Amino acid sequence: MKKTALITGATSGIGRATAHEFAKHGINLVLCGRRQQRLDSVQKALSRETDVYTLNFDVRDRKQTFEAIASLPKEFQKIDILINNAGNAHGLDPIQTGNLDDWDAMMDINVKGLLYVSKAIIPGMTDRKSGHIINIGSSAGKEVYPNGNVYCGSKHAVLAITEGMRIDLNPFGIKVGAINPGLVETEFSEVRFKGDSKADNVYKGYKALQPEDVADVIYFAISRPAHVNIADVLMFCTAQASSTIVKKSN
Ligand code: NDP
Ligand code: 8X3
Numbered sequence: 001m002k003k004t005a006l007i008t009g010a011t012s013g014i015g016r017a018t019a020h021e022f023a024k025h026g027i028n029l030v031l032c033g034r035r036q037q038r039l040d041s042v043q044k045a046l047s048r049e050t051d052v053y054t055l056n057f058d059v060r061d062r063k064q065t066f067e068a069i070a071s072l073p074k075e076f077q078k079i080d081i082l083i084n085n086a087g088n089a090h091g092l093d094p095i096q097t098g099n100l101d102d103w104d105a106m107m108d109i110n111v112k113g114l115l116y117v118s119k120a121i122i123p124g125m126t127d128r129k130s131g132h133i134i135n136i137g138s139s140a141g142k143e144v145y146p147n148g149n150v151y152c153g154s155k156h157a158v159l160a161i162t163e164g165m166r167i168d169l170n171p172f173g174i175k176v177g178a179i180n181p182g183l184v185e186t187e188f189s190e191v192r193f194k195g196d197s198k199a200d201n202v203y204k205g206y207k208a209l210q211p212e213d214v215a216d217v218i219y220f221a222i223s224r225p226a227h228v229n230i231a232d233v234l235m236f237c238t239a240q241a242s243s244t245i246v247k248k249s250n
Contacts, residue, residue, distance in 0.1 A: 006030040006079045008117055009086030011038035013186025017211035021219045023049040030076050034058055059086050059113025069120040081222050082121045084114045085136040089151040089192040103150045110154035126172045132222055135162045137180040145243035175229040179218055182236040184209040205248030206239035
């Protein structure tokens with residue numbers, strides 16, 4: 001029986017690479033994001049390999065999130081695997097000059113959005129007494145770096161929520177884990193720096209993780225035997241030793 005995975009943030013970066021990886025393995029997909037054209041093009045690319053349904057909603061909007069997930073056609077309603085990936089950093093400023101809209105965005109998307117999506121999906125998993133949830137945290141959820149304040153706070157929250165989910169869902173046999181990457185070359189820095197050229201230098205002078213590297217690990221986690229749960233993974237590119245130590249060639 002084919003499994004179905006719902007992936008948030010499937011229009012770009014880690015989420016899109018995960019959709020490609022899962023499709024290769026014949027997993028049916030519910031792909032979520034706000035950019036409909038991107039959703040359409042990922043769906044078109046992957047429909048040759050598996051069944052794909054797209055949902056367009058903003059995870060910040062509680063009503064939209066619940067309505068979108070409730071609108072799934074019957075054949076996509078049973079979500080076996082939830083990948084809570086949608087998220088971003090907004091800004092990189094010291095706490096004293098941080099922007100309130102950036103703070104709202106990070107808390108609303110990275111933390112509350114993850115909770116809304118989970119709240120919509122978990123009842124089906126508890127009813128069936130099976131399921132697997134992977135939350136995409138970050139090395140920023142384990143280590144705070146200068147000016148990372150609220151983004152790091154949002155990712156520390158993701159890690160705490162992951163642990164809480166694992167404890168509460170344990171009686172139902174539902175697996176819960178977090179994958180926490182360091183620097184990954186995606187649209188992340190374009191979003192963080194709002195199109196500023198600072199984003200151009202973030203991945204220069206070393207080989208950052210690629211979204212496919214993270215997708216590989218996510219697939220590894222979801223393809224273990226029934227008795228094995230990958231609870232927590234911290235992954236860096238070889239050049240990165242910590243949030244602030246990155247060996248660059250120039
Ligand atoms: P991208 O910017 O490439 O992708 C972010 C995804 O999140 C997009 O698909 C975007 O879709 C979706 N998204 C953003 N805001 C919303 C929203 N309000 N509602 C619905 N979807 C939203 O970044 P990454 O792939 O790098 O990021 C994915 C996850 O990985 C994030 O949680 C990030 O924090 C985490 N991460 C990233 C690292 C990195 O260095 N890149 C390292 C560690 C963790 P759309 O705009 O279409 O809505
Ligand atoms: C993304 C990695 O180091 O930019 O979570 O916070 S970092």
